[in-house]
Amino acid sequence: MELNNVKETGVLIVGAGPCGLALACDLARRGVPALLAEQAPALFPGSRGKGIQPRTREVFDDLGIGDAVREHGGPAPVGMVWQNGERMGEHRMFRVAAPTDAEPYGEPWLMPQWRTQEILLARLRELGGDVAFSTALTGLAQDADGVTAQLSTGPVRASYLVAADGGRSTVRRALGIAMAGETVDPAPMLVADVRVAEGALDRLNWHMMDTDAGFITLCPLPGTADFQLAARFKEGEPDTSAEGVRALVAERTHLAAQDITEVLWASDFRPRAALADRFREGRVFLAGDAAHVHSPAGGQGLNTSVQDAYNLGWKLGRVLRHGAPEALLGSYEAERRPVAAEVLGLSTRIHRGRQERGAAAQQLGIGYREGPLSVGSAGALRAGDRAPDGPAGDRRLFDVFRGPHFTLLAVGTDAELPRFAGSDVRVHRMDAYEAYGKGLFLVRPDGYLGWAGEEPGGLAEYLAPLGVALAAG
Template sequence: MELNSVKETEVLIVGAGPSGLALACDLARRGVRALVVEQAAALFPGSRGKGIQPRTREVLDDLGVGDAVRTYGGAAPVGMTWRDGERQGPYDMFRRAAPTDAEPYGEPWMMPQWRTQEILLARLRELGGDVTFSTALTGLAQDPDGVTAELSTGPVRASYLVAADGGRSTVRRTLGIPMDGESVDPAPMLVADVRVTETALDRLNWHIFTGDAGYTTLCPLPGTADFQLVAQFKDGEPDTSPEAVRELVAARTHLNPQDVTEVRWSSDFRPRAALAERFRAGRVFLTGDAAHVHSPAGGQGLNTSVQDAYNLGWKLGQVLRQGAPPALLDSYEEERRPVAADMLGLSTRIHRGEQERGAATQQLGLGYREGPLSRGRAGLLEAGDRAPDGPAGDGRRLFDVFRGPHFTLLAVGTDTGLPAYGGALLHSHRAAACEAYGKGLFLVRPDGYIGWAGDDTSGLTEYAATLGLDLKLG
């Protein structure tokens, strides 16, 4: 093979799902060359991962798509239970909290997965990137300097490869990384996007139908004319044909087959929880469903996947662009695998009715206190905690100060001197007071977590160097 016949890039992302697209957006705004390839001819067409938790809304806002998410999404509707064609009353399955200074998003947001992916792809194109569709990975090989991937369109050479190619990940199987798990529920399930006549069912509630055959739900999807249908099968196997979907709705609800005017997409699955043994093999990283597969209960899968990408993106950027030690990339698995394991357990308990959807599902309390990049504490916070929002003291919010690919050194209620120089990727900000922080210095990572905290700058320069930051104190 001639060297000039091999296409070159810095990061090859295999898969254009939520994690792959989020990672591509993050790398693009860092000036990192990334090639995104997707085996399918177009983006995933279904609504499957429709719940966006408050923490993920913060992530999407930082990536520059917060306005689009607000425009095309909506609050999760309150449930309405039915029996024998009669309403039995409301049932709200979610914890809903009013926004606060520290937590600007208080309730889960609803948006079909296909829309989330469209929004991220549009953002990627704004940043100068794109997706190469109809391109499959057929093999890969690693050496100390990079990865050579065999694609259906030809070979690609990359410094790093990221597997974002779903639960049946070709990359993971090619690497031979085991994925251990369990069946969450022996009953198979059907999920479909359907349209229903306006007079047959209102769009004000998430409609829940119980029966001997298994539960059935019809959830209106904000920003569309669709409902997401989810049906459990205690006996038999799901038939995903449009005719069978119509008959299923008629058999389990008060609707008639003709009330379902269109079946736009349908699929079947068996709820499963599984976790990859490793999230990294040399220069290859696993993200999203390639690394962990969730029950849809609790709405954790897509959210955990996007946050995988958010954790990995800045680290790749620091190594490839800012001279950070390659060992920084070890922290991806060390930080994200324990989080994924916890979220898998949460999803499984909710599916089995062992735990209610509560604050934990919002993912605002997740952090990396025990992680390898967390140093110190100050005021009310410890390194590894999510950096709260709050008034910045200059008419802005702290999330406005943090937004972007940079680190932020935040001084709250202290006159301690700030760095005279930290490079383009370190911004400094001083706030007279912020209730959620207390008093101290806080180095906020690009992914919105506190990396270092202290009462003064002791140890800050040495810590910053491990992240590729050339910090000079005045």
Template sequence: MELNSVKETRVLIVGAGPTGLALACDLARRGVTALVVEQAPALFPGSRGKGIQPRTREVLDDLGVGDAVRAHGAAAPIGMTWQDGERQGEYDMFRRAAPTDAEPYGEPWMMPQWRTQEILLARLRELGGDVVLSTALTALTQDEHGVTAELSTGQVRASYLVAADGGRSTVRRALGVAMAGESVDPAPMLVADVRIAESALDRLSWHIFMGESGYTTLCPLPGTADFQLVAQFKDGEPDTSPEGVRALVAARTHLAADDVTEVRWSSDFRPRAALADRFRVGRVLLAGDAAHVHSPAGGQGLNTSIQDAYNLGWKLGMVLLHGADPALLDSYEEERRPVAAEMLGLSTRIHRGEQERGAATQQLGLGYRGSLLSSGRAGALVSGDRAPDGPTDDGPRLFDVFKGPHFTLLAVGTTVELPSFEGELVRIHRTAAYEAYGKGLFLVRPDGYIGWAGDDPASLVPYLARLGIAPR
């Protein structure tokens, strides 16, 4: 796909990683025209962000890729520690819980990042969108009506621009937004995708090798023949060449260099935590690594990033398609920046051994109780809470009822008369009292959080009016 010298779009998304692709899918299913550009000639090829937390699985289900995620991924393997070529015993680094009615996913899922992107791109194409590769942003200006972006292939005029272009974000730098951070660990790290001879190492465990030079792990990547290699360097610098990777494996494990039959991708990095001072500057919004950079230890980076997109997509849709006040977009920074800060702290503490991976890493408990978009409480829930899953009287699960770009007015254990609405923007569903909700009325936002809760539907009307929604 080639760009003309001047192109117009409702939303320009810079960066085709998991954040940009998730946002593009969410916008496409709402009917919002978006252009996704990526400066690289292909999507990111590595496994880097391989852990998908339970809350993110719920998001991916709603975006229509849940079946593909189940087909290509698997539960995270249990760790196996080694010393001097001998197995020392199992070590499970994750909290694992059985699924419940309210929380259908109880443990982290493993899938290489390139596969997540591949799945999201396929979904985007199903929805009529695509990605323009080998296209870099070189400059941008904005005014009260939109953003003009200078690209390496031409000029684009957009109503809004979303920076999803990673930790070294060109967009963030062009805006002059500072990103305060700290080094999580002075020791550099190497990460690589490698193939290992079948007879040399089993694929049943996440293999962990401790040593004076730092730890080394080999994690089998589901749906592939690859292992992800991660190695810490307390001394010296990583050699990311195939020869260097093979020498590292031979030096730190019981495997021989020749047991590494292929080095498919490799990179080095220094664990860092950083948070952008702002997530919105006028008509430009920052999402994913462009807004926050995590240590990989907590498995939070990709997950927080996809949920940025999920929070932002419906708000852009309301402004662009349904006449909501553009001030609604201020709630994106208000809601997501504190969450990103919380997850950065969690990732850093886990990396430093100050906290174990537990319920907080699953992101099911995150919410927006303090948001200006949260109003009221009913039954067991406070507005801003994640809306739980569960059974309904007429067959579908609650998540099936919520699935899609609409709001859901959920009446639980009450027969009070409800307002009606034009079109499909607000759908109404009634069900019996259920422990996770109690009794009451709950307006579930398109991103699966309770926006309004109460017993009197009359007080819902002014809440919806703020979003540009009026009852019939």
């Protein structure tokens, strides 16, 4: 609504990258008013964060875009090493595991970042939201009750502000939050989206060439006619012009410059790892690259950013829509900053060749056992663990979990369960299942176990600070 020419909203999100879009989708399905402001006139046009890890695929499934991601993406091609224009053999870059009942996605999924953002934006619009493009943040101030932001289109008053505006975050700088880190590799890199003349290079492999001047790779992007080019420079600065990209390809591969028929987008950067000193200042939160910056090796940055949003969204929803105490929001930094620190270390080790792109890169093992919202254990799991998928009658457990609610699983037990007011908690009973064992498991809205036990004692006390009440009588 308008009040003295100040627009009011529940949450102001700054930055419409994958993190900001995912958060906006999550808030929209919870009925939380939000404004998503993006300084640029359109979505980011490049393929940069092309790897979607299994855990993020699960998040996207919950957000209602799993089918679109499946349709428009594809598995990573097998690497092909070239030398002097000759194929030298295959190189498998990623761990690939067969899907299981508990882990339905066994490998990374490739999809250009621009497509991921298009899918998220389409979902946001389905949910009634949108992006305010060409809208820059020019200033902010906060008090005990909210944040007043100065946007290029006018002032906005919000209960909370989330900075999802990238590694050079305007919000983070305005708050004076330091970001400590290191240069992962002093050599500059170039990344570009290109099109290759038909017949010049097959789309069955991820093509890799290492030369005296530095390596270059060309990866076909599923669902498009494009390749992502990535190159490291041992000396000199990358030339991101179309002519420069074509010359680079001619210098380092068996392709001719004219085989690159289009250069759609190009950028240069130096791989860096950095972590913000804190993820919160009052009513302002940092998420995604505004809070942590990764080397692209291992495909961790976009995934960690989306999962920041997934962690924060349900907590903002509980506070703003369900009367949970504001203290709940303190768990965001307590849970996500240690994860970001660990993932930064992983991506740096992968970049430097000290660790393979194994199970850890798939992020299925990420959890919050030591977090402030994790209480108890039962069967095969502890609170804080990821809630496994599995059969649930004619559905899957992920179908049972999907949505903004909590789910209480009673697995292999006839324990009498409390009744809950409203639809905040849905109850599902099932036979004993190896991935869980036996017991009671409270699945949070973000797919992690918040509470677990053999009997329901203590469950009501756990849920009360989350704004969940028992039914009367």
